[in-house]
Amino acid sequence: MAKFMDTHHGMKGITAEQLKAAHAADLAIEGEEGVHFEHAWADPDSGTVYCLSEAPTKEAVLRVHDRTGHPADEIHPVPLSA
Template structure:
């Protein structure tokens, strides 16, 4: 499994409750693609949302987000962490 950070744009004004609901929607179907969403962060002022996950591929992350109703703009594999 690889680690991925994905980025959503255009979510200006997102509330903490909306972020939590979107995260739960991902988690409800993540097993179907072998993905495990770990954490999500949001900046409601800019409309940027970040999600950290473990997955077999970037495409698997994209498919889950799209099916959950919030397509992702970018997916980056994270090679190093400290």
């Protein structure tokens, strides 16, 4: 499966608890789309949240986020890592 990094904007002031809850919501249904969310990070000052996942397609990632109420603004494939 491919790796993807997605970005959410407009989440200024997000707390650690809210980030954990959003990530847990994704984890609860990820299998229905064949996605696995590996990690999420947030910058409360800028309102940016990043999620790293493995998925068959970026559309599958988008569907999970849409269904859990926090659609991604950007989804980027990550074909190389070190």
